[in-house]
Amino acid sequence: MRCFGRHWQQRRGDAFTEAYAQSVSHRAPLLYLVVIFNALLVDWCFLHAAPLALLLVAPVIVLMAASRARYWLPSRVARRPVEQLRIDIQAMQRLGGWAALVFVAWSLGLYPYGDPGQRELLHFVIAVTMFAAILGMAHAPQTALRLGLAFTLPWSLFVLATGHPDAVAMALAQVFVTAVLLTMTHIQHRDFVRLELSRQLLARRERQTAELASAHYRQATVDHLTGGRNRRAILACLEEHLTGPDDAMRPWLALFDLDGFKHVNDTYGHAAGDHVLSTVNLRIGSVPGVSAHGRLGGDEFAILFDGSFDTETVMVAARALSAAIREPIAFNGATLRLCGSIGLHRVKGTTASTCLERADAALYKAKELGDGAIVLFGEEDEVALQRRITVMRQFNDCALGERLRLLYQPIYDCRTSRVVGMEALARWSPDGVEWQAPGEFLAIADATGRTGELTRLVLARTLAECRPWETGLEVSINLAARDVVREGFAETIAQIVIEAGASPASVMLEVTERALQLDPRRAAAQLIAFREKGFRIALDDFGAGWSSLSQLRDLPLDRIKLDRELAAALSTDPGARAVTGMIVALAWQLGIGCSIEGVETEAQAAAARALGIHLMQGYHFGRPELAAEALRVYAQAVA
Template identity: 35%
Template sequence: MNNTLNLFRIDAENHELMGAQLAAFSRQVPLLYFILSVNSIALASTHLGIAPTILTVVFPGVLVGACAIRCLIWLQRRNRVVEPKAAARTLRATVVLGGALGFAFLAWALSLFPYGDTSRHGHILFFVGITVVSCIFCLMHVRPAALILTGTVIAPFVVFLLASGDVVHIAIGLNLFLVTVAMIYILIICSGQFAAMVNGQMETRRLSNENFRLANVDSLTDLPNRRQFFHRLSILAEQARTANHRFVVGVLDLDGFKAVNDLYGHGVGDRVLKETGQRLLKVSDDTQFIARLGGDEFGIIVDAGLGSEAVLAVGARICSVFDAPFSVAGIVAKIGGSVGFALAPDAGTTAELLYERADYALYHAKARYRGQPVIFSREHEVEIRKLSTIEHTLRRIDLDAELSLHFQPIVNVGTSRLVGFEALARWHNPELGNVAPGVFISVAERTELIGTITQVLLRKALSAVSSWPDGLFLSFNLSMRDLISQGTILQIVAIIESSGIDPRRIIIEVTETALMQDYERVQESLRILRSMGLKVALDDFGSGQSSLSYVHQLSLDKIKIDRGFVRNIAMQENARNIVKTVIDLCRNLKFDCVVEGVETAEQVEIISRLGCSTMQGYFFARPMPQGEVEAFIADFGLSGDRRLVAAAG
C-alpha cells in the first residue's frame, strides 16, 4: 500500500530530484499545452453549428486560454533558481492542476457526445485517447502528475464507454484501458530510471566534490593544503606581473613543535597543529588566506596592498596566537611561531620566487628573531646572492685543498691537564678569502655538500690525532644532515676504521637542533657510532628547546654548557644558578660536563667552585692550526700549568 501511495507523492526530501523534475517539465510544458490547445480547437471546429456555442466556442476558449496562461507562467519560471520548498509547492500544484485540467477537458469532450454522428463520436474518442497519451509522455518526469491526470481522465472515460452498451465503444474502452495500463507501466519504469539517473549524478557530483576537497584541503586541519595555496599564489603572481597587483606571501613555522611531537607522540602533535589552524583562522580576516603546507609549516596570503608596518602588524597578530600554551590531553605544551613575509611585486612576480623569499625571511626570523615576523628585504637579497656565490664556489673547488681545521684545547683545571681538542672547520678561498664557518657550514647543510665536507674534515682530523699523545681525545661536530643520512654515517664508520685511531678517543658532538629534525633516525645513527666505542656529547646545551627531554631519552656521555650562560656568570646570579643546575644534573646522571666560552680567570674560578673542572675557551687558547698544536702540547705539558693552578686556586 505504501509503495502504491509513494507513486503519487512528490519526494520533497530529494532536492536534486525535484530540481531535475522542474527543469525537465519546464522544457516540455510548451509542447503539452500546444497539444491540448490544437486538439481542443480541432474538436471544437468539427462541432461548430451542431453543438451549442457555449460548448464549441466559450468552453474550449476558456480551456485554451488557461493553457496559454499556464504556458506563459512556466516560461517565466524557466531559468529561475527555485528553493526546495518552492519547488515542492510548484510540483504539488502541478499534480492537482493537471488532474483538474484533465477532468475539465474530459467533461467538455463528453458533453459534445450527444450532438455528433458516428464520425464525430470517433473524433471525440480520438481526442481523449491521443490527449492522454501525449500528456503521459509530457508529464513522464513528474510521475504523480501523469498518474493523477491519467486516472481522472481514463477511468471515467472507460466507464462511460463500457456503460454505453455499444459493442464498438466497449471494445474501444477495453482497448484504451489495456493500452493505458501498459503506458502507466512504461511511465513508472521511465520515471524510476530518471530518478536513478539524477541520484547517480548527485553521487557522482558528491564524489567529485569529495575528491576536490581531498585534493585541495588538508585532512588534519581542514585548511586549504599546499596544492591550493600554490594555485592561488600562482594566480595572484600572474596578476602582479601583468597588472602590478600588490599582495603579501607569508610562511609560518612553529618553534619547538618537533620536541613536543617527539616527547608526547604524534597524536598530541596532530592536535596541536589542528588547534594552531583554528587559532590562525580566528585572527585572520577576509583578505587573508591560511593554508597548511605540510608538517608544522603554514602558508599565508594577504590579498591587499599593505605597507611594511601593516605587514608586521599582521605578522605580530599571527605570532600572538602562540602566546597561550596548548592544553592537549592533560598536557600543557608551550610552543612559538616565526613568520617570514615577501611583498609582491617588489620581492618577485612568480609563485616560486615569492615563496622562496618568504621562506628565506622565515629562515632569517628563526635564526635571529625567533617568534617574530620578518619581511624579505634588499639586505636579504644581497645575502642570498652572497650565499649563492658561496654554494657555487663550494661545488667547484677542491675541498681537500681549501678546507682545513683549527683545534681548540679542552682542559681539566682540577688536574691542570690538557685532555683534548675540538676540531673546528676553516675555509680559505683565493677569491672569497676566509669564509666564516657558520656561513659556509650553514650553506652546505642546506645542500648535499655537507656529507662530503664532513668526510674531508674527519680524515684531516684523524690524521692530526695520529701525532698526538694517546691520552688526548678529539671532539668532532656532526651536522643534522650527517646524522639523518645513513650513507654519510656508514662513510664515517669506514673512515674511522681505516684511520687506525682508537674510536674511544673520539667524541661526536651533536646539537639540539640536529636532534629535533628526525629524532628516531638520529638516535639510530648515534647507536651505530656508540657501538664502535665513540662517545657522544650534546653541544650548546641550553641554547635550544626541550633539552631535558633529549637528555632523558638519549644515551649521552657528555654535556657542553653553552657559552651564553658563561658570558655573564660573574655578574648575574641567575647565570650561576643555571650553570650550577646543569653541573649537578650531569653529576646525577653520571655525564661528563664541559663549560664552553671561558675567557677570564674569574670565570674559571667561579665554574670550578660550582663543581665543573673541564673547560674550553679563549682563556686557555684560541683555535690554532695543526702546525701549532704539537708546540702547544709540549708547552702546556701533561703535568700541568701554573696559570691554571693559580686560576683555580
C-alpha cells in the first residue's frame, strides 16, 4: 500500500513487530467476537426468509472467526517467536480485506430476501462491523485501510444501485464516517509509533544503564589481572563476616605474599608476572577450606578460611595452600617456581583494618623466616603490635627535631693515627627518656613516610654540629632505602649542604644493599646524581646478606664499609681473613677505598691493618658520643 503514503506503513524491526502483535492480540479477539455476534444475529433474522445455502454461510463465518480469535489470544501470541509474529501480521494485512469482502458479499446476497426492516438491519450490521474492524486494527493501519475500503466501497455502490430514496445520503454518510475513522486510525498509529519509539529509547537507556552499572560493579569488585575478587570485594566480604552474629564461626584471615615475584617480572617480563598471579589465584580457590579470596595488590592476596576450622586444621589448610603454590608454573616454555609466606589470624574486632593489621604482622614475621613460612598471630604478637602502634603514633605526631638526638662515632685512620671523620648516628625518643637506635624506629619512619624529613634533619644538624669546613672532618650520614630512589633528592640535600656553608665533598653518603634491592636501576641512577653533585658514596655493611662483588664494578662508589661480622671474625677465622683480603684487593684494583666497622679489640685492628685496611671505627677507637664530647676528643687527638 505504498501508494497511500509511508504513514500507513507499519514500522519494521523486531521490537515494533512484537509491539504490533501485542496490540493486535488485545483487539483482534474482540473484533472477531463482534463478527460472530453479527453473523449469528443476521442469520437468525433471515432464518425464514433466505435460502438455506445462504443461511449456512453464517456458521462457516462463525467457525473461521472463532478460530482466528483463538489464534490471536494474548497468551498464545506471547509464546510465538518474532519471526512467526512477523508472518502473522503480514498474513492479516493480506487476508483482512478479503475476509471483509466475503462478509459484505454474504450480506448483499441476503439483501434481496429481506423486508424493509431486515434490510435496515443489514445496513446497521455492515456499519457496526466496519466500525469495529477499523477501530480494532487501529495499530495496524494498512489492515484497517483495507477493511474500510472492503466494507465501504461495495456496500455504498450497492446502496446507490438499489434506488433507495436515501441512497445518496446513506452512501455519503458511510464514506464520510469511514474517512474520519481511518484518519483517527492514522493518528492513533502515529501516536503509537511515537510511544513505542519512546519506550524503546527508554529500554535502551535502561539496558545501557544496567550494562554500565554492571561494568562499574565488575570494575569495582573484580581484579583485572586475575579475574577474581579485588581488594574492595574481599574486604567487603570480610566486613560481612565481622557484622555476623556468631563470633565462634568467624573465619580465619590469611595474608599471602609471593616470594621472588619481582624476580619473575624482571627476568621473564610482566606478562609472566600476570600469568603467575592468575595461576596463583586459581590455585588458592582450589584449596579445601577457602571460602573467599582476592588480590589486595601487587603479589599479596587475602584469604578467608572456614570459620569452623580449629588451629590445627587451619594450619593444615595453610600448608596445603603453600604446597599448591610451590608447584611449577609453565610459561612460554619456561618453568617458574615460587613460594609464598602466609600470616594467619582468627578474625576478631569490629573493622577489617584491625584484622588486616594482625594478619600483616604475622605475614611480616613469616617473610623474615623465609622459605614460604607460615606464622599464626598469637598473644605475644598482639602485645608487640600494640607497642608498635603506640610508637608509630608517637613518631607520626611528634615534632621530629625535638625528639631527635645525634651521636657521632669517630672514623680512625691507622696510617696517621688520627680521627679523619665522624659518622652521625641518630637516636629517637618517644618520651625524652628512652632513646631508640635506627634499627628500632627506621621502619616506623618508613611506614609513616618521614624518612626524607629524617634524613634532611640529620644532615642539617650534622653539618651544624660538626662544622666540617672548620674541622676538616669528613661527616658520614646514612640514607634510608627510599631516599636512595627518591627523584630529586640529590638536589635537595645538595642545597642543604650549600646553605650550611660546607662542600658536598666533605659528606659521605652511606647506602645499604637493601636500598639497592628496591629498584636497582633507579638506585644506580640516583647514586650517579649524588656523585655529580659532589657527594662521596659508601656501600655500608658490605659482606653481609647477599653481597655481590659486581656492585663494586657497576656502582659509582668511593668506599666500601665491611660489615661488623667480618670484623668480629678477623682475628680468629682464616676464612673471614681470606674473604676480606679478596674484597680489599678487588676494591684496590677498582680504585675504591675500604673501611671496616665494629672493631672492638686490638687483635681485630691488627688483622685489619695486615690486610691493608686503614680506615676503622668501633668501640676500640671510640664510642658514639654527643657532638661536643666527640669534637673534644678529636681536638685532644689533634693536639
